Amino acid sequence: MSKKSINKKEVIKVIGEKVNQGVSRTEILNELSEKYFDKKTLSMLIAATPDPTRIEKYKLLNNILLGLIFITIISKILLGLFIFSQVSIALIPLAFLFPILNILFAFEVSRYKGYIYNILGIITLAGIFNMLGKMGENGVFGIIDIIIGLLIAGLAFYVGNKMFPNYGLIGPKKNSKGEIILE
Numbered sequence: 001m002s003k004k005s006i007n008k009k010e011v012i013k014v015i016g017e018k019v020n021q022g023v024s025r026t027e028i029l030n031e032l033s034e035k036y037f038d039k040k041t042l043s044m045l046i047a048a049t050p051d052p053t054r055i056e057k058y059k060l061l062n063n064i065l066l067g068l069i070f071i072t073i074i075s076k077i078l079l080g081l082f083i084f085s086q087v088s089i090a091l092i093p094l095a096f097l098f099p100i101l102n103i104l105f106a107f108e109v110s111r112y113k114g115y116i117y118n119i120l121g122i123i124t125l126a127g128i129f130n131m132l133g134k135m136g137e138n139g140v141f142g143i144i145d146i147i148i149g150l151l152i153a154g155l156a157f158y159v160g161n162k163m164f165p166n167y168g169l170i171g172p173k174k175n176s177k178g179e180i181i182l183e
Contacts, residue, residue: 011042011045014032015032015049025182026182029042046182047166047182048114054163062112062163064155065155068151068155073102073103077096080099105120114164117156117160118160118169120153121153121160124149124153125149125153128146128153131149166182
């Protein structure tokens with residue numbers, strides 16, 4: 001049998017099924033690397049797939065994180081509606097572009113995608129530092145925004161670390177010998 005290029009959708013489905021069946025992640029990697037090229041991508045996909053027990057254990061915290069993201073989506077839409085309605089009624093549809101990144105984060109967090117948690121935490125921290133620079137302009141709303149941001153960043157890093165313990169900032173973690181840790 002010859003190897004083929006990775007079809008991510010197909011591979012993610014197989015990985016999810018195997019993880020749910022209790023097959024070890026190393027076995028999944030070995031099996032899939034016989035069928036597909038790019039062992040590094042396969043290991044990243046495997047490390048970014050949560051097992052059902054962790055999903056169940058951290059479901060509440062993940063839902064709280066989702067709720068906080070939705071709060072930011074709603075606030076950005078309302079802010080956009082306010083700003084654009086002051087300029088022109090024709091610009092109001094643009095208000096729905098403000099939260100597009102937040103919507104993408106919410107979608108991936110709701111699907112328990114391992115790679116998104118660290119990215120969400122880092123981008124939220126960058127936003128917090130940006131808000132700190134404008135603290136005098138924003139007043140009470142700025143403080144509320146920073147608190148929500150800190151909660152989102154903290155939960156993103158915590159849930160991501162707990163649900164995907166072997167997935168680091170840029171992919172699967174490695175041991176002292178440089179081998180990928182999947183279990």
